[in-house]
Amino acid sequence: xxxxxxxxxxxxxxxxxxxxxxxxxxxxxxxxxxxxxxxxxxxxxxxxxxxxxxxxxxxxxxxxxxxxxxxxxxxxxxxxxxxxxxxxxxxxxxxxxxxxxxxxxxxxxxxxxxxxxxxxxxxxxxxxxxxxxxxxxxxxxxxxxxxxxxxxxxxxxxxxxxxxxxxxxxxxxxxx
Numbered sequence: 001x002x003x004x005x006x007x008x009x010x011x012x013x014x015x016x017x018x019x020x021x022x023x024x025x026x027x028x029x030x031x032x033x034x035x036x037x038x039x040x041x042x043x044x045x046x047x048x049x050x051x052x053x054x055x056x057x058x059x060x061x062x063x064x065x066x067x068x069x070x071x072x073x074x075x076x077x078x079x080x081x082x083x084x085x086x087x088x089x090x091x092x093x094x095x096x097x098x099x100x101x102x103x104x105x106x107x108x109x110x111x112x113x114x115x116x117x118x119x120x121x122x123x124x125x126x127x128x129x130x131x132x133x134x135x136x137x138x139x140x141x142x143x144x145x146x147x148x149x150x151x152x153x154x155x156x157x158x159x160x161x162x163x164x165x166x167x168x169x170x171x172x173x174x175x176x
Contacts, residue, residue: 080142
């Protein structure tokens with residue numbers, strides 16, 4: 001069956017052999033590419049599931065930490081407020097003691113000791129004033145920290161919402 005071609009060196013048997021060779025080669029590629037593609041799809045799906053699980057867990061952890069931290073901040077703020085009230089009461093008591101000691105100046109030798117005591121009370125009163133101011137500053141800092149935690153919680157919620165939108169689409173596509 002030797003037919004005439006424009007190129008006499010190419011015969012039908014050579015073309016048939018080349019086609020069979022290409023067919024075998026394509027089958028070999030199919031045996032390698034399709035399983036590799038399926039494996040890649042399975043690994044990509046599992047990777048997506050892992051990322052989704054980690055983001056969901058991080059969101060739960062962040063919410064739990066925020067709730068616990070808010071409770072602690074409220075307790076600390078209440079304790080600081082009570083402490084400020086007690087320091088103010090101490091300051092008032094010290095001022096009353098100082099006023100009551102002024103008429104005692106007529107007692108001669110006792111007067112020197114009372115003046116020393118009065119000076120000590122004045123120094124203590126100044127220290128209490130400084131401590132009072134420090135407690136007020138700490139109370140302001142705790143209020144600022146509480147505000148920061150509020151904004152952080154809101155940002156974590158926003159982050160959770162931004163992660164959940166794309167995952168809902170993939171969740172609907174999952175067969176399980």
